[in-house]
Amino acid sequence: MSSLFVNHININAITNNEFTYDRVKNISDWILNRVDLRPKIAIVCGSGLGGLGERVQDARIFPYEEIPDFPRSTVVGHKGNLIVGKLNEIPVICMQGRFHSYEGYSNALCTLPMKVFKLMGVQTVLLTCAAGGLNQSFKVGDIMLIKDHVAPLLWTLQNPLIGHNDERFGPRFPACNNIYKKNLRDIFRSIAEEKQIELQEGNYAYLGGPNYETVTELKALIQMGGDAVGASTANEALVASYCGMNVLAIALITNKAVIEYDSQDFPCHEEVIQIANQKACVLQELVTELVKFLDF
Ligand SMILES: O=P(O)(O)O[C@@H]1C[C@H](O)[C@@H](CO)O1
Ligand SMILES: Nc1nc2[nH]cnc2c(=O)[nH]1
Numbered sequence: 506m507s508s509l510f511v512n513h514i515n516i517n518a519i520t521n522n523e524f525t526y527d528r529v530k531n532i533s534d535w536i537l538n539r540v541d542l543r544p545k546i547a548i549v550c551g552s553g554l555g556g557l558g559e560r561v562q563d564a565r566i567f568p569y570e571e572i573p574d575f576p577r578s579t580v581v582g583h584k585g586n587l588i589v590g591k592l593n594e595i596p597v598i599c600m601q602g603r604f605h606s607y608e609g610y611s612n613a614l615c616t617l618p619m620k621v622f623k624l625m626g627v628q629t630v631l632l633t634c635a636a637g638g639l640n641q642s643f644k645v646g647d648i649m650l651i652k653d654h655v656a657p658l659l660w661t662l663q664n665p666l667i668g669h670n671d672e673r674f675g676p677r678f679p680a681c682n683n684i685y686k687k688n689l690r691d692i693f694r695s696i697a698e699e700k701q702i703e704l705q706e707g708n709y710a711y712l713g714g715p716n717y718e719t720v721t722e723l724k725a726l727i728q729m730g731g732d733a734v735g736a737s738t739a740n741e742a743l744v745a746s747y748c749g750m751n752v753l754a755i756a757l758i759t760n761k762a763v764i765e766y767d768s769q770d771f772p773c774h775e776e777v778i779q780i781a782n783q784k785a786c787v788l789q790e791l792v793t794e795l796v797k798f799l800d801f
Contacts, residue, residue, distance in 0.1 A: 522668045524617055529674075532574055532617075533624035540565050540589045542596040546799050547622040547750075548792065549600045549741060551634035552582040552774075553781025554757065557592075557789050558601035564590035569602070576614055578602035582778045587618075595796040598627065605736050606658070607715035612665040615737075616744035620674055623748035629689070629799045630745040633788060635777045636735035636756040637717070639727050640707055643758050646784050648697075648791070649705040650690050651754035654739040655729045656711040663713065665744055675747035684746040689753040692798045696791055707732025709756055711739035717772045723762045733758060753795075757784055 537543075550557050558564075567587045569575045578585030586601040604615040622630060638647065659665075670677045690706070697704040710731030712718065718726070718734060726734055733756045742752045759780040760772045 524613060524620065526671045526673050528574060529617070529620045530624050532572060533621050535573055536567065536587070536589070536621070537625060539567070542589055542591070543626055544589060544596040544598040545626065545628045546595065546597045546631065546796055547600070547627045547629070548597055548631045549603050549618075549633060551603065551737065551757070551781070552580065553635060553759075553778040554633050554785050554788060555582070555584045555601040556785045557633070557792060558584070558586060558588045558599045560789060560793060561588050561590035561592050561597060561599055564588050576604050576610055576617070578604070579608045580605065581774065582781070592796050593793045595800045597796060598622065598625065603737055603741070606663065606713045606740070607736060612663045612740050613668070616665045616740050619741055619744040619748055619750070622745070623674060623750060627750060629751040629753065630741070631792065631795070631799075632738050632741055632752065632754040633792070634735050634738045634754070634756050635759040635781050636709065636733035637760045637762045637772060638732070638758040639710065639723060639734055639762045640705070640732040643705055643732070643761070645758055645761060645780055647705050647758040648702070648784070648788060649707050649733050649756045649758060650693055651685050651709045651738070651756055652690070652706050653685060654709045654711055654742065655726070655731055656739040656743070658711060658713045659740065659743060665740055666747060675749060679747040681743065681746065684742050684752055685754055686751045689751060689799070693753060693755070693791065693795055696794045700790065700794070702787060702791065705732070705758070709739055709754070710734045712736060718762065720764055720766050723764050727764070734762060755788065757781055757788060
């Protein structure tokens with residue numbers, strides 16, 4: 506999408522400048538012109554969790570490659586479809602697959618869909634992801650409601666808000682102490698309670714990947730307050746919140762972080778997908794119920 510070096514300055518950090526309001530509006534209008542529904546809820550399906558998209562009824566499916574200026578999904582377990590339809594009778598727009606910075610995309614590009622959702626009139630963004638469990642009390646297969654994040658990558662020039670700020674998206678200096686809305690977490694928790702599904706709650710640590718973390722990095726993330734670690738979600742939550750949308754985010758714990766040196770246990774993407782596939786229906790059930798409460 507861009508040449509990366511201008512006068513020896515890496516413009517990866519300022520690719521935000523490429524996604525002007527008009528360009529994002531063009532994408533948003535392209536979608537709106539092809540559907541009758543006007544969803545107020547957007548759902549992003551994480552690794553292995555794309556099955557949620559299959560629950561969407563009366564679906565219009567747009568492969569990412571058909572959407573102007575949209576990136577492509579390149580990761581196994583991310584189908585690469587944008588779906589507009591109804592989940593539990595509620596209009597939704599659903600991303601079957603997301604973009605990660607390790608795919609070579611700037612964080613501005615990874616989070617472009619959030620700006621598109623904003624201009625489409627979406628009010629609530631529901632993010633799902635696969636993550637490694639840092640909290641030693643978590644088990645593989647647990648569902649963790651994300652309360653907050655710690656994102657060292659966003660302290661660098663990889664922050665997607667760097668560059669020209671268009672106030673029509675959000676403020677130059679957004680507050681970030683309340684990204685993951687408590688009222689939405691409360692609703693999600695009560696749905697889980699009613700269905701007798703055990704829920705964890707904690708902080709998501711975001712790193713860029715693609716490698717899984719070293720033992721020392723994992724220990725540092727635990728010290729920083731992380732309960733789960735992954736390679737997405739926090740960047741999207743940041744931009745969605747900056748755009749004034751409500752954010753709810755859920756991580757499926759697909760592996761336990763290996764925090765012993767010299768262990769012969771290793772995380773791998775195949776295991777992540779396998780566990781996500783096994784547990785997907787529980788998460789899908791919760792999300793399907795949840796949307797009924799979010800359509801305000
Ligand atoms: O898209 P998500 O965050 O669910 O994907 C996670 C993080 C990495 O992309 C991948 C590692 O297996 O799963
Ligand atoms: N970075 C990272 N991403 C993940 N996605 C699923 N598990 C993990 C993990 O342990 N680390």
